Amino acid sequence: MDRPKLKIPSMVKDPVLIEKRRRQIVDAAVELFIHKGFHRTTTREIAKASGFSIGTLYEYIESKEDVLYLVVEAIHGEVERRLREALCDSKSGIEMLKEAIRHFFKVMDEMQDSVLLMYQETKSLPPTHLPYVLRKEEEITGIFEEILRRGIADGTIRLDESQVKLMAHNIMVMGEMWTFRRWALRKHYTLEQYTERQIALLLNEMASESSKEPIRKE
Amino acid sequence: MDRPKLKIPSMVKDPVLIEKRRRQIVDAAVELFIHKGFHRTTTREIAKASGFSIGTLYEYIESKEDVLYLVVEAIHGEVERRLREALCDSKSGIEMLKEAIRHFFKVMDEMQDSVLLMYQETKSLPPTHLPYVLRKEEEITGIFEEILRRGIADGTIRLDESQVKLMAHNIMVMGEMWTFRRWALRKHYTLEQYTERQIALLLNEMASESSKEPIRKE
């Protein structure tokens, strides 16, 4: 599986130092971008919050937009890491799917500010960088595709192959909409309610008769 | 039904002229924002594309952000208008819902650039203006809520009241995701495929047995 990460050039040679400094940059920038937005945050602020000078900042990036890319990549990375963490072993495909969705929604909830940030600022990425971000998004979506296929294979999920991609995207968007529609959803539903109802909606159609279980009541 | 539109102040008195000029501004700005984004578009560009001078532009708005608000409001307005157009008479609730969804998704498709723009730039709105936009979004969502309740009332839709809001939001987001996920969805689905499958997903659970019909095959 090829995942060609975009290689942001740096004036500095030592890769360990690069790693360390960029983590500082990302940590500082995430905070700033969440509170002020990408455009209203200045490079000086990023440098200062990172703990070094503006000159040093530019030793590790080539442009302000690189910082945005680094940030988006980091958030994406964390989402993926956390999602994969909770995957491993589960027995049947459908069980795995439900657990994955629950976990994913929980991650979305816990990382809501970051996820929202990513959602809103991705468009400010330079056209060169954007494809890498979309690729990553597809990759994460791919996780759900795989689970769906696993369920199809083991007979616990009834779904036409042509619909696998769509269903995976639906799951992704339903997770993300918990962040970008929180202004409305939070007023009426808790995360748990939201999660179970969406699962019910998604699985109703595709759960094989045998695997159907009563929906939890809240 | 009170829908308090935000009143953007103008130096010009004649309301007809204001209407006319603001339409020019919106038309010009939508195009520019779609292609360059809000932040990368300058007020001078907006003025020029509107067909008058920068001074005249500022006779009809107070700040660049006002233009964004005007744009978002116009897009929202058109979405709502077009959606309501296709509503009126339909017989049963479920029929009405299906038609509304189909029409809504079609509008989203036709207005995809504008809708995407609205989605991405809403966050650049001044905090004062934002609530009016969210209110409008809720209002449009409310259209689907009403249809759902109508179906519940006439027995063609089986859905708990507590889920009405969620379902309406799901419909909205599914329409909008056709624009903001087009980079992925377009590769695998036509609008028609996308529409019918999402309808199937949404209705499967709530369609009363009696009203169930075979899903169209593409």
Added chain:
Amino acid sequence: MDRPKLKIPSMVKDPVLIEKRRRQIVDAAVELFIHKGFHRTTTREIAKASGFSIGTLYEYIESKEDVLYLVVEAIHGEVERRLREALCDSKSGIEMLKEAIRHFFKVMDEMQDSVLLMYQETKSLPPTHLPYVLRKEEEITGIFEEILRRGIADGTIRLDESQVKLMAHNIMVMGEMWTFRRWALRKHYTLEQYTERQIALLLNEMASESSKEPIRKE
């Protein structure tokens, strides 16, 4: 005595109307200039406060600076008028001088905002207009010169002719400093105290022995 008032051109022919409109302009502008200063006041504000449109304003003046001239001229005019009012009859030169000073200081106090305005904004006058204002200032100063000479003539004031001008300017400045140093003087002196002490200072030297009177104690 020639006092060539600057003739501000107007597009309007009727002199009565000009007079009327310009009075409106001056009244509005004085208020605005006092509170916001000349530079921070816009022509639109002047027009609005005058009770007519910006177009009409420009029918009666040629530039914003004309308004300033009109204002300064009006203030100067009122100062002179009020000063001359209290002059007429008095018996001896020295008595007349004292009364004139008292009255002048009182006028300065009552018109302090206007006088201060005039003091601070005169420099914003176009070079063409300035001489007319300075001429007027000299004219008012001339009133005190005349009184001084009257006192010299009737023997109640002992003063060399070469010092007449200086003394007159001193009186003028002492009156005006009550406005432009009010931030300091008001903390320590009432207008009455200030007046009597300055009179004492001024007259001590020049009052003939015979006309000397004990200074009022406060």
Added chain:
Amino acid sequence: MDRPKLKIPSMVKDPVLIEKRRRQIVDAAVELFIHKGFHRTTTREIAKASGFSIGTLYEYIESKEDVLYLVVEAIHGEVERRLREALCDSKSGIEMLKEAIRHFFKVMDEMQDSVLLMYQETKSLPPTHLPYVLRKEEEITGIFEEILRRGIADGTIRLDESQVKLMAHNIMVMGEMWTFRRWALRKHYTLEQYTERQIALLLNEMASESSKEPIRKE
């Protein structure tokens, strides 16, 4: 003696450099403000005349008004420095006072453009900055108060304590009026004539009999 100077923030850290650059700014701005006035001078002109770019200018100030404050402060500072220079030792209070006045008037004459500038533009200072300027003006006035009190103490000056402040302000204003009334005074008096006559006027009343000396004749 606390004289809390207003601390204008700077983006640059090195205080020596700040000092140096601000001196450049003040030198350039004084010249420009004298010839064009504060409002008609642009920040770009200030930057250019200072010898650096507009960006650099804003590294050392926060707003154009800061430049005005820096200018006024510098002029005030020089006036005070020059005045204090000529003070030190003199024998009697009255002698000291006369020397101080002569020196002060000379400084006013030599710095007439700057002093006039300060007089005319002080009102353009932001309300935050103004008090610092007035404080400074009072401080300089205080120099004369001290000399007056010294003369009272050593018996060479006869003056009620209640009049000390007024007399000090009179001296200040008489010095300053040489600049802002130069259009009239210069026509009739040389600086020396002006100085001696004003000294005569001021001292006539308060010089003790013993210390009276014949006024110089010009």
Added chain:
DNA sequence: TATGAATGAGCGTTCATTCAT
């Protein structure tokens, strides 16, 4: 006479980026 919409030169200020030290 009176109106007020239109104009656009010009302003103060910002901030991503560079580069000499």
Added chain:
DNA sequence: CATGAATGAACGCTCATTCAT
């Protein structure tokens, strides 16, 4: 490697003035 002073293009916005109606 790190620093931070210097740069200047670019921006949003203002407002005195004009002129067609």
